[in-house]
Amino acid sequence: MDDDSREARWERRTGGPLTLASLLFLAAYAVRVLADPSLPGAARVACYGTMLAAWAAFAVDYAVRWRFSGQRLSFVRTHLFDAVILVLPLLRPLRFVKAYERVKRRHGQPRLALYGRVIAYAGTSAVLLGFAGALAVYQQERGAPGATMRTFGDAVWWTCSTLSTVGYGDVAPVTPVGRLIAVALMACGLALLGAVTGSFSSWLLQVFSREDEERPPWR
Structure with a gap:
């Protein structure tokens, strides 16, 4: 049976958008590195803005999950992978496997x-x-x-x-x-x-x- 806590519901709702944000972060970083120094000023600002927005989205997600968990410092200890993702948003696609397993369980299929x-x-x-x-x-x-x-x-x-x-x-x-x-x-x-x-x-x-x-x- 799926976890129906507030943290779990939040994770189900934000999993897809945050995965997309991580891919946009990686794409913007790649353009920033590979196209520099020929990258126009407006495009450079757009890349920085995309990267900053992705980081902000993950910071908000981390803060909300911390708040919903009801834990204090123990949340950081038990959610080390989330802290790593906060530093490196491009690792968010690793949660594809977890999302896939959740869909499998929901349809009664083996993990x-x-x-x-x-x-x-x-x-x-x-x-x-x-x-x-x-x-x-x-x-x-x-x-x-x-x-x-x-x-x-x-x-x-x-x-x-x-x-x-x-x-x-x-x-x-x-x-x-x-x-x-x-x-x-x-x-x-x-x-x-x-x-x-x-x-x-x-x-x-x-x-x-x-x-x-x-x-x-x-x-």
Whole structure:
């Protein structure tokens, strides 16, 4: 049975608009980074306005959910993902999986398996973090003295090798902010890889255990 609390009703009503806001935030940020410095002044203001409006929408959502929860500081501790989304609105599409499961339950259909949820979250996180990380590091590195990341394609290549924990070393950030972004992406890559590997290993163990239980005893 679905939760009918005020917080749950608010989340159901605002889930779609906030997901759209996160996509608009990412699009505006991408235009701001990739089109600069040829971006006209009015377009630059529009990009900043879109990003600020998206951030404001998530701040209002966080404040309303905090108010409805009736909690104080414990709300921050039990809603860490919402706090992360407040800082990085582009991660809002990760809630697609949760919304999908809610629709499934409402129609009496089975939810995604645990392994499916892990893969869905990890895959979506990798794509969103990779694209956003490439944009952020490219913004810092382009034009920097001694930079090896001269194009956005270089930034994408570096982000893929960093998130996958391969790290070829042919392209690397040289600015302090770029290196901070690199550390964050390394940590995210290790976490995502560990989640997927652990989930896959657990699934294999479950499959092998089921086969052993169904296998007839030797005579």
